[in-house]
Amino acid sequence: MNIDLQKIFTDTPGKKTCVHLNNCGSSLMPQSVLDAQVDHLKLEAAIGGYEAANKRRDAIEGVYDSVARLINCHRDEVAVVENATVGWAMAFYAIPFKAGDRILTVEAEYASNYVAYLQLAKQKGVEITVIPSDDKGQTSLCALEELIDDRVKLISVTHVPTNSGLVNPVEAIGAIARKHNILYLVDACQSAGQMPLDVEKIQCDILTATARKFLRGPRGVGFLYVRSSILDQLHPPMIDLYSASWTSPNEYVLRPDARRFENWENNYAAKLGLGACVDYALEVGLDNIKTRIDELASHLRENLAKIKRVKLHTFGAAHNAPQQCGIVTFSIDDIKSLDAVTEILSRGVNVSGSSPSSTLIDATNNNLPILIRSSVHYFNDHDEIDKFLQIIKDIAAS
Ligand SMILES: Cc1ncc(COP(=O)(O)O)c(C=O)c1O
Incomplete structure (x- = not known):
């Protein structure tokens, strides 16, 4: 691992004021990400919003290059x-579903995605099938193969x-989707910024992510990747004068690139913050980031597991999964998780609670309560994690 921890610590102003183990909620920005936004806001205040966007046009365009480098795609995607x-x-609502089409999804699917499937099931008669997980807690590839038939329109x-x-296992799932020529959508919201992502290796058609989590960017900005070869199969559910040109009184033409999913007005400071956080992650190196997160998360998991009354709900701990990441969730016997979260916050460590309703299928299948959710990033260190472990020991002993 080739990572300058001292520089990373210095670059992270929030590290002076809190122990931040809520990186899967919203992480701490590096100074350069903060500067990119504040500088642009100051420019807007000084010369006007439109004028500032014109002046910084090259930097704003550069954000697309940065995201393209992060996930190995073309900037037009x-x-x-x-x-x-x-x-x-x-992207999802742009897919031309018809009654009887099937959507295959995973047990750990995120609530916002699942309610959209339910809406289409009610409105259009699509069918939702959850791919069972294997004994390691990961989506089962064998089960996926068995579920495929001519009606499967989307693997999501x-x-x-x-x-x-x-x-x-998004790459193995992608190989199956490609073999059967099925549209493949990956929600990379929690993986972007904590591990390498390559849309060519994943073979996905659509991928989405947000800036504020492991990418360490601002709130209120994210990105969508759409493979150029499927762009014309998708009609954005909402268009405006940016995503489409009004070419004659009765006609319009969609933009030829993925920006047909954008609209005209946007927060340029946040956009520049997205570019800056992606550049920062690329500079640290996604392999380095993953290695460091793996090391810190293993330390946390191993030591949490030793504390009496603590029940780890991490899949790997329960099912011996081969690969785990920086999110570590658990409960403490006879203590309400939200009370524990309040106590942890009061002692200067940021974590959050995870409600069963955010991943309802998983929570129901595995009988999960509200969980204490911690998540480490590469700028965390052993002292911070040990402080957190001591707090959990105290709570568990109370
Ligand atoms: C797996 C997953 N997908 C999607 C989202 C939604 O991201 P956003 O709030 O940026 O829309 C989240 C947010 O927590 C998430 O955890």
């Missing part, structure tokens, strides 16, 4: 949107769920 959900929904997968360390 990237749309910058308000958040992962907007990107996901713009959450890479890393919001509520555990599970990492779904």
Whole structure:
């Protein structure tokens, strides 16, 4: 691992004021990400919003190059949107489903995605099938193969769920989707920024992510990738004068690139913040980031497991999964998780709670309560994790 931890610590102003183990909620921005936004806001205040966007046009265009480098695609395949959900929904609702079409999804699917499937099931008569997980807690590839038939229109997968360390085998799923020529959508909201992502290796057609989580970017901005070869199969559910040109009184023409999923007005400071956080992640190196997160998360998991009354709900811990990530969730016997979260926050460590309703199928199948959700990033260190472990020991002993 070739990573300058001292520089990373210095670059992270929030590290001075809190122990941040809520990176899967919203992480701490590096100084360069903060500067990119503040500088642009100052420019807007000084010369006007339109004028500032014109002046910084090259930098704004550069954001698409940065995202393209992050996921190994062409810049024309990237749309910058308000958040992962907007990107996901713009692509999902653009798919021309008809009654009887099937959507295959995963047990750990995120609530916002699942309710969209339910809406289409009610409105259009599509059928939703959840691919069972294997004994390691990952989406079962054998089960997926068996479920495929002519009616499967979409395989839609959450890479890393919001509520555990599970990492779904998106590349192996992609190989199956490609073999059967089925549209493949990956929600990479929790994986972007914590591990390498390559849309050519994953072989997905659509991928979505947000800036504020492991990418360490601002709130209120995210991106959507759409493979150029499927762009014309998708008609955005909402268009405006940016995504389409009004060419004659009765005609319009969609933009030829993925920006047909954007609209005209947007938060340029946040967009520049997205570019800056992606550049920062690329500079640290996604392999380095993953190695460091794996090391810190293993330390946390191993030591949590030793504390009496603590029940780890991380898939790997329960099912011996081969790959886990930086999200570590657990409960403490006879203590309400939300009370524990309040106590942890009061002692200066940021974590959050994870409700069963955010991953309802997984929570129901595995009988999950509300969980205490911690998540490490590469800028965390052993002292911070040990402080957190001590707090959990105290709570568990109380
Ligand atoms: C797996 C997953 N997908 C999607 C989202 C939604 O992201 P956003 O809030 O940026 O729309 C989240 C947010 O927690 C998530 O965990």
